[in-house]
Amino acid sequence: MDIVATAAQQYTGNPALVTEKQSLSFRNLETTTARIAGALIQKEISGGDTVAFCMPNSPDMVLLLLALLRFGVVSAPLNYRFPTHRLQALLPPLNPTVLIGTENLTERLSFPGKLTPEEITGHTAQQNRNTRQLNSSTTQQQNPLTTIIHTSSSSGNPKAALHSLGNHYYSALGSNENIPFAPGDRWLLSLPLFHIGGYAILFRSLLGGGAVVVPSGNENISESVKRHSITHLSLVPTQLYRLLEDPDSHDRLKRLKAILLGGSTVEPALLNETSALQLPVYLSYGSTEMSSQITTTPSPAGTITAGKVLPYRELSIGPGDEILVKGPCLFQGYLSENGPVLETDSSGWFHTGDTGTLSPEGELQVTGRTDNMFISGGENIHPEEIERALNALEGIEKSIVIPATDKEYGFRPAAFIETSENAPEDKEIIDSLSHKIGKLKTPVAITRIKEWCLLPGTEKIDRGYYKRKVEG
Numbered sequence: 001m002d003i004v005a006t007a008a009q010q011y012t013g014n015p016a017l018v019t020e021k022q023s024l025s026f027r028n029l030e031t032t033t034a035r036i037a038g039a040l041i042q043k044e045i046s047g048g049d050t051v052a053f054c055m056p057n058s059p060d061m062v063l064l065l066l067a068l069l070r071f072g073v074v075s076a077p078l079n080y081r082f083p084t085h086r087l088q089a090l091l092p093p094l095n096p097t098v099l100i101g102t103e104n105l106t107e108r109l110s111f112p113g114k115l116t117p118e119e120i121t122g123h124t125a126q127q128n129r130n131t132r133q134l135n136s137s138t139t140q141q142q143n144p145l146t147t148i149i150h151t152s153s154s155s156g157n158p159k160a161a162l163h164s165l166g167n168h169y170y171s172a173l174g175s176n177e178n179i180p181f182a183p184g185d186r187w188l189l190s191l192p193l194f195h196i197g198g199y200a201i202l203f204r205s206l207l208g209g210g211a212v213v214v215p216s217g218n219e220n221i222s223e224s225v226k227r228h229s230i231t232h233l234s235l236v237p238t239q240l241y242r243l244l245e246d247p248d249s250h251d252r253l254k255r256l257k258a259i260l261l262g263g264s265t266v267e268p269a270l271l272n273e274t275s276a277l278q279l280p281v282y283l284s285y286g287s288t289e290m291s292s293q294i295t296t297t298p299s300p301a302g303t304i305t306a307g308k309v310l311p312y313r314e315l316s317i318g319p320g321d322e323i324l325v326k327g328p329c330l331f332q333g334y335l336s337e338n339g340p341v342l343e344t345d346s347s348g349w350f351h352t353g354d355t356g357t358l359s360p361e362g363e364l365q366v367t368g369r370t371d372n373m374f375i376s377g378g379e380n381i382h383p384e385e386i387e388r389a390l391n392a393l394e395g396i397e398k399s400i401v402i403p404a405t406d407k408e409y410g411f412r413p414a415a416f417i418e419t420s421e422n423a424p425e426d427k428e429i430i431d432s433l434s435h436k437i438g439k440l441k442t443p444v445a446i447t448r449i450k451e452w453c454l455l456p457g458t459e460k461i462d463r464g465y466y467k468r469k470v471e472g
Helices: 002-011 024-043 061-070 082-092 117-121 127-135 165-178 196-208 223-228 238-243 248-252 270-278 385-393 426-437 463-470
Strands: 017-018 023-025 049-054 074-077 098-101 147-150 158-163 186-188 211-213 233-235 257-261 281-287 292-296 314-319 323-324 349-359 364-369 373-376 377-379 396-404 410-419 443-450
Touching: 002 024, 002 061, 002 196, 017 024, 017 061, 023 024, 023 292, 024 117, 049 061, 049 082, 061 074, 061 117, 061 196, 098 117, 127 364, 147 196, 147 426, 165 196, 165 292, 186 196, 186 270, 196 211, 196 233, 196 281, 196 292, 223 233, 223 238, 233 238, 238 248, 238 257, 238 270, 238 410, 270 281, 270 385, 281 349, 314 349, 314 385, 373 396, 377 385, 385 396, 385 410, 385 426, 396 463, 426 443
Parallel strands: 017 211, 049 074, 049 098, 074 147, 186 211, 186 233, 233 257, 257 281, 410 443
Antiparallel strands: 017 023, 147 158, 281 292, 314 323, 323 349, 349 364, 373 377, 396 410
């Protein structure tokens, strides 16, 4: 199945890829990616190979990913924001045929086969012959793998997740059934393509007929929304916080059809602000292993739930309230020397490590992580519950809760908080939490900080760092 050619037949002259300089129709997208695929073939890249990427989002990267998709080459986009030593460590397990990236990023890496994007996308020699070679190729059908995308791990040790064409296809199909993305719509590529949430936008476009908009590197999201008449946005909460700090962006956001919000916990204050502004925010819970979204609200969110299970996914709550998933979107497994390794239970369920509850109406409430939980006085304590209670207090911007060793209870919660000027005093915080969630869950120590220690290359707080601070 050539998904790019199918989209060209269905959506022909409709815009498919919009950039600062040009707009490519689906028909032009097909011919352009066929030409690029021909150039890749001339570089002796063939079906079944793996190509690694080390570069920021760009029109060239979108075209390269789609060209590789068309003839069965596995794409492995890397988090170029990682420190050099971490990036270098990712390459040997991937065993890529070639590394494509901008010179300023790839020059720091030791790898024998490097190419710049321009060396391929600018190649025109023997175009017709190579296009015929692509059209006669069946390697995409023979090769079950399409991408290797690393997880956004809270531990700082990302795993390489392998996906098939079908995984991405059904993920996009279920997403589009909930939030239509049709000809005339424009989805801003505001998430990195090395992230499953960014890559998923490409498939939603090919299946639904809407255009992917790639902003210029120096343009912020608010400017891009205005300049390109954006209708759909994918954001993590940090991005939305920053957008809402600019009052000029509010009217632009109101005119959108959908703001898909996921990637981390959404705080009540943020949701209250979006509701007051009547922004079309859809809350979502997803994972790399399930090829992006698993649940999403069926309409703009009014309460903090992650919504209902989308089509082509299954979800269940297992022992210890762990969220279990399966279905056509479930990835092929983690990369290993012996091929994909997929660990599921006897019923085929994949254990996410996340915890949650399902309402009688089928709404998912994500409560935390099994590996963050600790026991205090014989009771299971989920730090995320305490963090939600802290973040609900006026003046507390962000928090993280860590288990602190205690002779009597085993562990007690300790909190690190980021506050604004109107934040309550520690005693007020403790009194409020003691009343709301009980004394056992109330932090025994509160530390105020101004700047968070983040996992390298991410916006995630490094829990390990704060755990070491508590342990002394």
